[in-house]
Amino acid sequence: EPEVTQTPSHQVTQMGQEVILRCVPISNHLYFYWYRQILGQKVEFLVSFYNNEISEKSEIFDDQFSVERPDGSNFTLKIRSTKLEDSAMYFCASSVGRVSADTQYFGPGTRLTVL
Amino acid sequence: QQQVKQSPQSLIVQKGGISIINCAYENTAFDYFPWYQQFPGKGPALLIAIRPDVSEKKEGRFTISFNKSAKQFSLHIMDSQPGDSATYFCAAISIRDNTDKLIFGTGTRLQVFP
Numbered sequence: 001e002p003e004v005t006q007t008p009s010h011q012v013t014q015m016g017q018e019v020i021l022r023c024v025p026i027s028n029h030l031y032f033y034w035y036r037q038i039l040g041q042k043v044e045f046l047v048s049f050y051n052n053e054i055s056e057k058s059e060i061f062d063d064q065f066s067v068e069r070p071d072g073s074n075f076t077l078k079i080r081s082t083k084l085e086d087s088a089m090y091f092c093a094s095s096v097g098r099v100s101a102d103t104q105y106f107g108p109g110t111r112l113t114v115l
Numbered sequence: 116q117q118q119v120k121q122s123p124q125s126l127i128v129q130k131g132g133i134s135i136i137n138c139a140y141e142n143t144a145f146d147y148f149p150w151y152q153q154f155p156g157k158g159p160a161l162l163i164a165i166r167p168d169v170s171e172k173k174e175g176r177f178t179i180s181f182n183k184s185a186k187q188f189s190l191h192i193m194d195s196q197p198g199d200s201a202t203y204f205c206a207a208i209s210i211r212d213n214t215d216k217l218i219f220g221t222g223t224r225l226q227v228f229p
Contacts, residue, residue, distance in 0.1 A: 004158070033215065042222060043151075043159060043204060048215035056215045091158045099147075099208055099217055106158025 002026045004107035006092050012113045013082055021077045021110045023092030032075045033093040033104065034067065036060070043091065049075065082114045117142060119207050121220030128227050134192040136223045138205035141186065145207040149217075150179065150190050153202045162203070163190075195227045 005024045013019050025032050034046040047057040049067055057065075066078045075094075079086055092107045120139045128134045138148075147166055151159035165172045165179040165188065172179045178191040192199055205220040 031215070043219040045216045045218070058216060093158070099215055103161045104217075106160065108157050 002105075004092055004094055004105050006090075006107035006110050008110060009108070010111045010113070012115065015084055015114055016081050019079050019082055019112065021079075021090050021092075021112070023075045023077075023094075023107055024073055025075055025092065025094030026105055027073070029094035029096050029105075031055075031095045031098060031102075031104075032067075032069070033095075034077045035091045035093065035106075036088040037091065037109075038088045046077075046090075079112075082112075084114050087112055087114045117218055119205055119218050119220040121205050121223060123223060124221070125224040126226070128195045128225065130195065130197060130227055130229045132195050132227075134190075134195045134199070134225055134227070136190045136203050136205070136225070137187065138189065138207075138220050139185075139187045140207050140218075142207070142209065143186070144209040144212055145218075146210050147208050148179070148181065148188050149206050149208075150177075151204040151206060151219075153204065153222075159204055192225075195225075197227045197229055200225055200227050 007022045032049040035043050037043045045058050047061045047067055048055045064080045068076050089109045089111050091109045093104045095102045095104045122137050149164035150162045152162045153159045163174050163177050165181050167183050170181050176193045181188045203223045206217050208217045
């Protein structure tokens with residue numbers, strides 16, 4: 001069964017450093033998403049991406065964050081200057097259609113630890 | 116208004132019992148309510164979903180009950196099995212607002228003991 005993959009599984013970085021989290025969505029999917037889950041808290045929507053542009057972003061997704069689909073298979077989340085409060089599990093998801101019309105498939109997540 | 120409140124935070128059930136997880140919302144614009152199951156080390160996976168035009172949806176041992184007037188919905192797991200042990204998230208979204216923003220509950224950690 002096709003699945004969403006994410007790398008790395010765990011990333012440790014120093015505060016102020018840039019990190020790039022990588023995702024490979026399922027190949028025929030058109031909608032891509034990033035979510036985060038701070039330890040012990042709920043999953044929070046960050047951004048959705050369709051047709052090579054951001055469709056929607058949450059208030060969490062400020063200027064420090066950016067997304068890109070550089071080569072037609074990867075989908076990346078960049079955090080420009082990490083803060084301690086960025087420590088969380090980051091999930092990538094993809095779907096054929098929009099959330100309400102089609103199943104979203106989540107990757108296993110990247111645990112980001114900012115020291 | 117954008118919150119979805121979920122309870123209980125954790126639940127312990129014996130094998131064969133019924134697990135019940137409850138969620139409540141305020142935003143009357145929400146019109147699609149999925150439930151996700153998450154195993155340790157994995158991302159959430161869609162389990163079952165309901166729209167508010169029906170009061171109940173059943174898929175195998177999993178049933179969503181929906182009370183539109185009370186703005187509450189719940190997940191019932193019948194004949195709970197140890198393999199059901201996972202974290203369950205309810206969620207909500209407003210399709211009519213043309214948004215992708217899925218609002219998650221805080222999660223319920225279910226443990227089913229043999």
